[in-house]
């Protein structure tokens with residue numbers, strides 16, 4: 654078996670990310686003030702938001718080029734989902750088209766062995782290619798289904 658990855662150890666790559674931004678989701682019960690006015694004029698903390706006036710929430714922002722990383726670990730996972738050919742159930746030439754292929758990377762800047770795991774789909778050989786991909790994703794011309802959100806790409810500690 655000859656396994657290949659798009660990027661080699663020590664290679665510099667460009668990372669694209671969709672950062673989440675925090676925003677305040679205002680409480681509907683008190684109108685975001687955190688206080689409720691009683692009939693006697695007294696003010697009390699809103700029972701819905703406990704006086705906070707709302708809650709923290711997160712929403713995705715645009716895709717952007719997030720900088721350069723250096724490949725420090727390559728993880729390749731291949732599997733043949735097709736029927737066995739001549740008794741061979743492992744990955745082979747006949748099963749290649751049905752095979753699953755996943756390549757993940759860990760980088761010197763974000764931890765090797767322990768740290769962030771990056772999908773090959775969010776790494777690019779140069780800044781121009783990375784920016785082009787961001788433009789496609791932000792314009793909606795790239796199918797989101799084929800993309801791994803950055804949250805799950807960052808799992809694995």
Ligand SMILES: [Zn+2]
Nearest residue numbers: 680683699702
């Ligand atoms: Zn409230």
